[in-house]
Amino acid sequence: MNYLEQTLAQLACDIPGATRVFHKYKLDFCCGGKKSLAEAISERNFTAEQIIADLDAVVSLQPEAHDWRNASPSNLIDHILERYHNIHRIQLPELIRLAKRVEHVHGDRADCPKGLSSHLEYMHGELENHMQKEEQILFPMIKTGEYFTAQGPIRVMEHEHEQHGDSLEMIAKLTDDITPPPFACVTWRALYTGLTQLREDLMAHIHLENNVLFPATHNAI
Template structure:
């Protein structure tokens, strides 16, 4: 088995974020479902491994800023997630919901799937807002507290909520639930492809939903595959000091 074939999808995206675009092209989940090998991912997606391998090997191994998430300090990474991805979610939920209201009102009778999409988006909006609040008010501040304790060599006190592992498992479960809702929306919208006769608002609605999904994939990848494993490792190191 060659090196690429044995690596996990999450490993590759962590090493080079540009590979995420390749996995997206083939419909391969690189965030919540990224723990499987590239070979297995190809099998699950019912595509030729050779085609996937060729595209992955063709990704330019740039050293730009977007490829360096894995080297960032955890406190810096948490700030990035909040300022970029949390902010994106908060800013775009109202816009997408307004699109949904208008499109359902005008086209819902001819395209009943729009009503289901609107319901699912309302559900994921509620869940994500609560999820972001828990990260910003509980988990991320404690990760920063651990980073500070390690840097300054100060005493480390376990969190009131038990362990970081408990909180992270909860966040990962919520990530999977959000991903499941988005998969339903993608299926209902024919992978965000509007009908040929769709108006501009209809098209904008689907385009924004797809953008929302892409941002969430990147968001979850940064947490599940980089931030959380490193936070768990840091907790273990501090606990034995």
């Protein structure tokens, strides 16, 4: 396979574990999944050989993983609801609590992520609104086979996914790319560990919808 000619979305679907490589190199495979690998790495400070070697290593080490392209749209929706919607509703309130604590205790430090708790509260509201629209409108349409009617709501969800991607970028800006400073306290480190997990989960969530579920409904029309 010529990795460089494949899109990030295709590689994420074809290669179990490829998303971990993309996280390592900070490549957006969900909202930016239509870019080829060559396009995505142009003008970046690593070589094509480096990421190709990492992808080859992933292929050799992880031969088995669930391929959601083989699942029915209904089963994929059930997985998204259980693995991502339910988890996000647990993650964000706790991250908001931790962020408020860090800002309260360490607000006088220059490296404190000031404004993070407010941003997470905004993100929580936007994501909850988005998930409810999927649960109450889009997903029932897909489950009942109303694929043509679903295309309008799908376009709205894709646009909102781009906004979620912007929110993740803001988290990165506020937190030095989610890098705790030296001697950060336990709460601060726990906050950044949780933010890293949120970023990985939300990107995987958007990837499954943008690059697997939504194309399946379009192809079924």
